[in-house]
Amino acid sequence: MLRGERVGVSSDQAYVMGVGCTAFGPQPTPLKHLALEAGRQALVNAGIDLTKIDRLYLGNFAAGLLQSQQLLAPMVAAGLGLSRCAASAVEGACASGGIAFHLAVRAVESGQCEAALAIGVEKMTAASTAQVTQVLVSAMDQLSGEPATGLTFPGFFALLAQRHMEVYGTTLDHLAAVALKNRMHAQFNPRAQFYGRPTTQEEIRASRLIASPFRLFDCSPISDGSAAAVVVSERLARQGAGKAIRVAASVQTAGPTSLQSMSRLTSIESAEQAAKEAYGKAGIRPEEVNVAEVHDCFTAAEIIAMEDLGFCPIGEGGPYIASGETQFSGSRPVNLSGGLLSKGHPVGATGLAQVFEVVRQLRGDADRVVPNARVGLTHNVGGTGGSVVINILMKE
Amino acid sequence: MLRGERVGVSSDQAYVMGVGCTAFGPQPTPLKHLALEAGRQALVNAGIDLTKIDRLYLGNFAAGLLQSQQLLAPMVAAGLGLSRCAASAVEGACASGGIAFHLAVRAVESGQCEAALAIGVEKMTAASTAQVTQVLVSAMDQLSGEPATGLTFPGFFALLAQRHMEVYGTTLDHLAAVALKNRMHAQFNPRAQFYGRPTTQEEIRASRLIASPFRLFDCSPISDGSAAAVVVSERLARQGAGKAIRVAASVQTAGPTSLQSMSRLTSIESAEQAAKEAYGKAGIRPEEVNVAEVHDCFTAAEIIAMEDLGFCPIGEGGPYIASGETQFSGSRPVNLSGGLLSKGHPVGATGLAQVFEVVRQLRGDADRVVPNARVGLTHNVGGTGGSVVINILMKE
Numbered sequence: 001m002l003r004g005e006r007v008g009v010s011s012d013q014a015y016v017m018g019v020g021c022t023a024f025g026p027q028p029t030p031l032k033h034l035a036l037e038a039g040r041q042a043l044v045n046a047g048i049d050l051t052k053i054d055r056l057y058l059g060n061f062a063a064g065l066l067q068s069q070q071l072l073a074p075m076v077a078a079g080l081g082l083s084r085c086a087a088s089a090v091e092g093a094c095a096s097g098g099i100a101f102h103l104a105v106r107a108v109e110s111g112q113c114e115a116a117l118a119i120g121v122e123k124m125t126a127a128s129t130a131q132v133t134q135v136l137v138s139a140m141d142q143l144s145g146e147p148a149t150g151l152t153f154p155g156f157f158a159l160l161a162q163r164h165m166e167v168y169g170t171t172l173d174h175l176a177a178v179a180l181k182n183r184m185h186a187q188f189n190p191r192a193q194f195y196g197r198p199t200t201q202e203e204i205r206a207s208r209l210i211a212s213p214f215r216l217f218d219c220s221p222i223s224d225g226s227a228a229a230v231v232v233s234e235r236l237a238r239q240g241a242g243k244a245i246r247v248a249a250s251v252q253t254a255g256p257t258s259l260q261s262m263s264r265l266t267s268i269e270s271a272e273q274a275a276k277e278a279y280g281k282a283g284i285r286p287e288e289v290n291v292a293e294v295h296d297c298f299t300a301a302e303i304i305a306m307e308d309l310g311f312c313p314i315g316e317g318g319p320y321i322a323s324g325e326t327q328f329s330g331s332r333p334v335n336l337s338g339g340l341l342s343k344g345h346p347v348g349a350t351g352l353a354q355v356f357e358v359v360r361q362l363r364g365d366a367d368r369v370v371p372n373a374r375v376g377l378t379h380n381v382g383g384t385g386g387s388v389v390i391n392i393l394m395k396e
Numbered sequence: 397m398l399r400g401e402r403v404g405v406s407s408d409q410a411y412v413m414g415v416g417c418t419a420f421g422p423q424p425t426p427l428k429h430l431a432l433e434a435g436r437q438a439l440v441n442a443g444i445d446l447t448k449i450d451r452l453y454l455g456n457f458a459a460g461l462l463q464s465q466q467l468l469a470p471m472v473a474a475g476l477g478l479s480r481c482a483a484s485a486v487e488g489a490c491a492s493g494g495i496a497f498h499l500a501v502r503a504v505e506s507g508q509c510e511a512a513l514a515i516g517v518e519k520m521t522a523a524s525t526a527q528v529t530q531v532l533v534s535a536m537d538q539l540s541g542e543p544a545t546g547l548t549f550p551g552f553f554a555l556l557a558q559r560h561m562e563v564y565g566t567t568l569d570h571l572a573a574v575a576l577k578n579r580m581h582a583q584f585n586p587r588a589q590f591y592g593r594p595t596t597q598e599e600i601r602a603s604r605l606i607a608s609p610f611r612l613f614d615c616s617p618i619s620d621g622s623a624a625a626v627v628v629s630e631r632l633a634r635q636g637a638g639k640a641i642r643v644a645a646s647v648q649t650a651g652p653t654s655l656q657s658m659s660r661l662t663s664i665e666s667a668e669q670a671a672k673e674a675y676g677k678a679g680i681r682p683e684e685v686n687v688a689e690v691h692d693c694f695t696a697a698e699i700i701a702m703e704d705l706g707f708c709p710i711g712e713g714g715p716y717i718a719s720g721e722t723q724f725s726g727s728r729p730v731n732l733s734g735g736l737l738s739k740g741h742p743v744g745a746t747g748l749a750q751v752f753e754v755v756r757q758l759r760g761d762a763d764r765v766v767p768n769a770r771v772g773l774t775h776n777v778g779g780t781g782g783s784v785v786i787n788i789l790m791k792e
Contacts, residue, residue: 030539032537032539033539056650061466062460062466064458064460064461064487064534065460065461065464065466067538068461068530068531068533068534068538069534069537069538070457070458070461070487070489070534070535071487071488071489071534071535071536071653071778071779071782071783073487073488073650073783074488074650074651074653074778074779074782074783075537075653075782077650078650078652078653078657082650083650083651084649084650084669085650086498086648086649086650087488087650087783088486088487088488088495088499088648088783089486089487089488090484090485090486090487091460091466091467091469091484091485091486091487092467092469092470092483092484092485093466093467099484102482103484103499106503106508107502107506109508110502110503110506110507110508111506112502112505112506134464135464137464138460138464138465138466138467139466139467140467141428141465141471142463142464142465143426143428143429252482252484253480253482254452254469254470254473254474254478254479254480254481254482254483255470255479256474257467257470257471257474261474273480382467382470383467383470386467386470386471387467387469387470387483387484
């Protein structure tokens with residue numbers, strides 16, 4: 001016989017109260033200390049009492065493989081003085097940070113706790129490029145996936161790019177437009193890996209070939225870095241003097257974990273699905289998004305993201321970006337941080353760095369602020385679409 | 397201004413509706429397939445429609461390091477036919493499985509979903525013992541922890557054992573009593589790594605020295621295996637024809653991640669704290685626990701667990717176990733499965749294998765059933781106490 005007793009958990013809206021982010025790019029700082037730096041920034045930015053933080057979700061992909069360090073979550077909790085806080089490490093390849101944020105949001109939304117900290121961290125530059133490429137391949141299914149075919153992630157996304165060019169007429173100029181825009185944006189983000197290093201269409205097109213059609217500038221760099229967010233209940237958010245940003249939707253989906261299990265190569269279907277769900281939850285249409293940070297691990301991925309997110313019709317991602325509409329001065333700026341391509345891509349940190357940028361845009365305290373942004377979106381993709389997290393954030 | 401709208405999330409009690417567990421020990425089966433086997437068993441055992449499972453939490457420690465496989469959660473979700481289910485991998489060293497279960501319980505308790513699947517999995521026997529020992533060391537803080545001192549986990553727990561002997565007079569006979577009891581219990585568990593391999597006090601005492609005072613039989617073996625549990629809401633549990641077991645408490649705590657940050661060496665304080673919280677939540681006293689699965693990674697760890705859990709006074713864990721009270725025929729059997737020592741210890745699976753045994757004891761369908769057990773406890777420890785999960789399960 002089952003007892004009828006029900007625990008009184010109060011459900012709630014979740015808000016981002018504080019954010020933090022280290023500089024991205026090669027760092028002398030050890031892994032744990034990167035996480036501590038971003039975590040401390042977020043806690044200070046939130047102005048929250050440490051004893052209020054009940055849960056830590058730490059997104060990381062490769063500390064085991066690259067630093068021989070596991071069980072990182074309680075180490076970071078202890079380093080931040082959150083020693084009584086339940087601390088869990090979560091992994092979803094390049095979506096690890098997004099999942100950490102999503103779990104923090106769900107914990108607060110569902111009334112499990114009033115405040116949770118999400119941190120994403122990765123340190124990759126101490127390893128060789130070949131080693132990092134191999135480590136990244138671990139995000140494909142080793143039994144039925146690409147390793148058997150020798151495919152790496154540049155190769156996987158290059159095949160998607162080729163298919164997109166074949167089916168929709170996407171061009172090399174479209175790819176270069178993505179790389180150029182994000183590098184331009186990064187010139188206004190002092191934390192970006194390529195801050196102070198502008199480029200030109202000519203340099204992009206002349207850079208060395210990586211995996212056809214991708215040249216060096218089509219690929220995100222190898223990076224170190226960490227980002228963090230403090231997620232709180234409505235009650236705590238009300239004490240934040242207007243700086244809290246509401247999480248209108250946070251959606252995590254699962255999708256194919258190898259190329260051959262995808263139903264088509266011109267879309268990340270789990271992202272399309274997550275976006276639809278997120279718009280439904282938030283009660284908005286794609287056109288209402290003012291600013292977005294999307295997962296441009298390669299230039300073609302940003303083109304596909306525009307379509308998956310409903311920012312433009314299917315097949316028109318290339319022309320849409322080339323039109324300038326997603327530049328700072330356009331109608332819907334995308335990747336104002338510089339994106340993964342130019343801000344850098346410390347894998348586990350990326351999902352939270354996206355939240356960092358969007359929250360600061362909505363608050364109006366970003367490094368270069370888009371005027372009047374009220375609705376922001378983040379789009380974080382792991383593996384071949386195996387894990388996706390999409391968040392819609394709103395200024396109220 | 398913050399909007400006052402509140403989402404109607406129904407809070408609930410969580411129940412274990414189904415459990416699964418592979419054989420433990422060296423297996424030819426690949427990692428992913430071990431997880432699929434335990435997951436399928438649990439789903440079939442629960443008799444639940446796959447479309448009801450909204451969340452998968454996959455506990456794993458070392459697939460990245462040992463199989464070069466990350467992003468395992470969506471791969472397992474897809475393999476089980478749960479392709480629309482949000483799937484997250486979680487890591488907390490030897491408590492990875494416990495954390496996966498805890499997060500599934502919290503997701504259901506808080507009304508996030510009506511049904512969640514937790515799976516724990518590890519495949520370790522393909523690597524050399526030296527490699528596994530090194531991989532396990534990654535669960536200590538690499539910056540401020542034992543690696544600088546050359547300490548491994550057998551060394552760490554051996555120091556705790558030595559201190560316990562020094563302070564409380566615990567003896568080698570007490571340690572041997574733990575090893576002997578758990579090996580005896582394993583003779584009734586066909587899934588146990590040492591099923592069909594009984595031992596004697598003489599063999600235990602004569603086995604080769606590993607880290608003084610530990611000999612071979614004081615140490616859990618290197619294992620492959622997977623275990624799983626389906627956690628459901630009260631509404632779904634009511635459809636389960638009495639086989640659902642209530643989760644009266646599930647508590648996760650964080651603790652020290654290195655020896656030198658512990659305040660004393662004779663207790664895992666984060667486990668003591670988690671136990672107190674769990675008893676409080678469940679509304680019971682330690683004496684009311686009928687059956688327990690505890691984290692006996694080494695014999696001394698079970699002695700310390702008896703004290704941390706309040707099963708006996710501090711310092712008396714050795715005599716308590718030697719008295720026979722925790723044997724099958726005693727008043728409170730502990731580690732009827734054989735424990736980590738004799739059932740085996742596939743790191744990420746252990747926390748869920750404990751749930752598997754306790755649920756089947758409470759239901760009365762275990763391999764050897766303790767009569768009239770109503771309250772069961774699981775105790776899962778990661779690293780040097782960095783992550784701990786304690787669950788109290790009740791038959792209703």
